Amino acid sequence: MxxxxxxxxxxxxxxxxxxxxxxxxxxxxxxEVSEETAFVFNTFAFLVSGFLVMWMAAGFAMLESGLVRTKNTATICLKNIALYSIAGIMYYVIGYNLMYSGVDGGYFGSFGGFYNTSDAEKALLGADEATPELIAAVTSNGYSVMSDWFFQMVFVATAASIVSGTLAERIKFWPFMIFVVVLTGFLYPIQGSWTWGGGWLAERGFSDFAGSTIVHSVGGWAALVGAIILGPRKGKYGADGSVHPMPGANLPLATLGTFILWLGWFGFNGGSQLALGSALDASAMAIVYVNTNLAAAGGVVAAIILTQLVYKKIDLTMALNGAIAGLVAITAGPDLQNHFTSLVVGAIGGALVVFAIPLFDKLKVDDVVGAISAHLVAGIWGTLAVGLWFGNGDFVTQVIGIIAIGAFMVITSAIVWLALKFTIGLRVDEEGEEMGLDKAELGMEAYPEFGHGSQSL
Structure with a gap:
């Protein structure tokens, strides 16, 4: 009542x-609710949205596992759980402060590490009695400090997951993990500080609600540069420019991964409202949820129709990437109050994937799961859309943001990838690639019974 x-x-x-x-x-x-009640709801929203985004790590693991060949499945699973762990540690050690502490219109924050609970919250937790003064000191912040850290951390893990799928089946495990350390600890937080940390792009009015550019295109740029430097899988492209398909081994698993990502995206975009302490915030979050769902659906339908028209057959993998592209595209502006607009934005994202994936193949950029097309291309589109009639951003400012973040990621990623290539090396040898990374690097198989016949119970 x-x-x-x-x-x-x-x-x-x-x-x-x-x-x-x-x-x-x-x-x-x-x-209006009390300050403490708003604090509780805001903190709750951060935590619940955060674990929904964390669940996307499982989505990426399943999607990638389904789109690689069986001989590389265990390696993909290992990479995904390892990169999530490294991202969390690096964001705790240095990343969060670099992204949010003392940016003040500049280019990066503090290099002070080991982000921790606020003194006010420690005092409240350690007090014999929760006095009004102690409670007020905590609730005046609007949310629990570490709930925000948790929500921001799962975003950086998403950016790293994008790179994993593109470079699958031929990159060594340890060089990839070293790149993840640099990406999650330094590169992602620095460019993120330009907008979300109150840096120079924020002062120019660059708009990216939940990260079409700040998260998805960042992972896409890193993946693109890595794919170019690493080179394609052996046998992927013929000397005459022909493309030799290397289909994934488990499309039901890839489909499950896509649904998990779709679910997690409600936390990704909905949680980016960053508050749930008022009727306004609750209404805005509901709008974001609906727009996110419509955009994904639009991406799927657009991809299905286009593949039927272009290839005379419906391509399931294109439909899966169409969903992801629709989600990525709407991420920059899911707060639109015109729901039909979000459907259009998502459908265009899904359509772009259908043309971008074969284009990258023509350029001999071997992207195993289509992540560059779904995250980079659709991410650029979604960010531009905010500056068109699809949002309230300024188009020129949106272009400046895309170019600045893209240039930063291309240059810094190239430096890191090349340094790894010419020191410890990036690729497994030809024998290891032919054998599969599961045996070559892990000494195990994801499906050992496939190669040795069925075993009786």
Whole structure:
């Protein structure tokens, strides 16, 4: 019944109907929750949205596992759980402070590490009695400090996951993990500080609600540069420019991964409202959820129709990437109040994937899972869309942001990839690639019974 309803009931029991009518007449039209209640709901939103985004790590693992060949499946699974762990550690050690502490319109934050709970929260947790003064010192921040850290951390892990799928089946495990250390600890936080940390792009008005560019195109740029420097898989492209398909081994698993990503995206975009302490925030978050879902659906349908028209057959993998591209595209502006617009944005994202994937193949950029097309191409589109009639951003400023972040990621990623190539090396040898990375690097197989016949129980 709510606070106002309970108050009316109590008043009516004491003074009759006239008292209740008088109370209704004198009560303000807008009833606000207390500061502590808002603190609880805001913190709750960060935590729940964060573990939804964390679940996307499972989605990437399943999607990539389904789109590689069986001989590389265990390696992909290992990379995904390892990169999530490294991302969390690096963002704790240095990344969060570099992205958010003391940016003040500049280019990066503090190099101070080991981000921790606030002094006010420690005082409240350690007090014998939760006094109003201690509670007020905590709740005045609006949310628990570490709930925000958790929500931001799972985003950086997403950026790293994008790179994993593109470079699958031929990159060594340890060089890839070293790149993840640099990406999650330094590269992602530095460019992220330019907008979300209150840096120079934020002051120019660059708009990216949940990270079409700041998260997805960053992973896409790193993946693109890595794919060019690493080179394609052996036998992928013929000398005459022909493309030799290397189909994934488990499309049901890839489909499951896509659905998990779709689910996690509600936390990714919805949580980026960054508050749930008012009716306004709750309404805005609901709009974001609906727009996210519509964009993904639009991406799937567009990819299905286009593959039927272009190839005369419907391609499941294109449909899966169409969903992801639709989600990536709407991520820059899911707060749009016109739901049909989000459907259009997502559909264009799904259509772009259908043309981008074969284009990269023509350029001999071997992207095993289509991540460059789904995350980089669709991410650029989504960010530009905010500057068109699809959003409230300035088009020129959106272009400046895309170019600045793209240039930063291309240059820095190239330096790291080349340094790794000319020191410890990036690729497994030809024998290891032919054998599969599971045996070559892990000494195990994801499906050992496939090669040795069925075993009786």
């Amino acid at each position: 709510g606070v106002l309803g309970k108050t009316i009931t109590r008043t009516a029991s004491l003074t009759g109907l006239a008292g209740a009518v008088l109370l209704l007449a004198t009560t303000p039209a807008r009833a």
